[in-house]
Amino acid sequence: MSLKIGDQAPNFKAKTTVGEIDFHQWIENSWAILFSHPKSFTPVCTTELGYMAGLKKEFDKRNVKIIGLSVDQPEDQNQWLKDIEETQGNSVNYPLICDTDKKVSDLYGMIHPNASDTLTVRTVFIIGPDKNIKLMLSYPASTGRNFDEILRVIDSLQLTSKHQVATPVNWKKGDKCIIIPAVSDDEAKDKFPEGWDSPKPYIRIVPQPKD
Numbered sequence: 161m162s163l164k165i166g167d168q169a170p171n172f173k174a175k176t177t178v179g180e181i182d183f184h185q186w187i188e189n190s191w192a193i194l195f196s197h198p199k200s201f202t203p204v205c206t207t208e209l210g211y212m213a214g215l216k217k218e219f220d221k222r223n224v225k226i227i228g229l230s231v232d233q234p235e236d237q238n239q240w241l242k243d244i245e246e247t248q249g250n251s252v253n254y255p256l257i258c259d260t261d262k263k264v265s266d267l268y269g270m271i272h273p274n275a276s277d278t279l280t281v282r283t284v285f286i287i288g289p290d291k292n293i294k295l296m297l298s299y300p301a302s303t304g305r306n307f308d309e310i311l312r313v314i315d316s317l318q319l320t321s322k323h324q325v326a327t328p329v330n331w332k333k334g335d336k337c338i339i340i341p342a343v344s345d346d347e348a349k350d351k352f353p354e355g356w357d358s359p360k361p362y363i364r365i366v367p368q369p370k371d
């Protein structure tokens with residue numbers, strides 16, 4: 161059965177570069193990003209893991225934990241982690257799951273057999289503090305992901321969760337937001353006493369709510 165947005169993120173125990181973890185316990189009450197990459201000692205993965213390490217402080221500010229995954233052996237990771245620091249200027253400061261038996265990859269559908277029956281594709285799962293899946297994406301091995309976009313999605317999801325606003329096309333932090341349709345006009349008057357712009361009754365635009 162394939163996972164869908166809104167499903168509970170399956171729990172698992174796994175070996176990682178920082179020891180064994182129980183995934184749900186590791187998440188605690190944070191948000192989490194679980195992302196797979198195909199293989200250690202490959203060029204695109206090297207850039208991705210280094211960039212994620214540089215973004216970690218931004219994820220920390222937002223109470224988001226990050227964890228990578230590949231089907232490589234733990235002992236293969238150590239030299240590669242040194243290479244990442246040397247070539248990307250960031251030391252990998254988050255755990256990597258060593259999914260050698262492909263248990264987690266299978267649970268999350270990270271192996272797409274018609275692309276490769278042995279390696280994971282590039283997947284990303286954003287998981288909320290309720291342990292439900294909020295975003296899923298899959299990229300081919302040859303295309304490095306845009307992790308700034310993942311940070312942007314986190315900002316959008318957290319605004320929706322705290323303030324019941326959605327974010328329009330190409331929204332950036334600080335841009336105007338949209339009151340979600342589930343909020344009635346009467347409820348919106350309480351939540352947004354300054355009012356909203358409404359080019360159509362179903363489009364209600366407000367400044368980005370403050371934290």
Ligand code: BEZ
Binds near residue numbers: 199202204
């Ligand atoms: C890479 O990370 O560069 C890569 C990995 C697997 C297939 C193609 C590229």
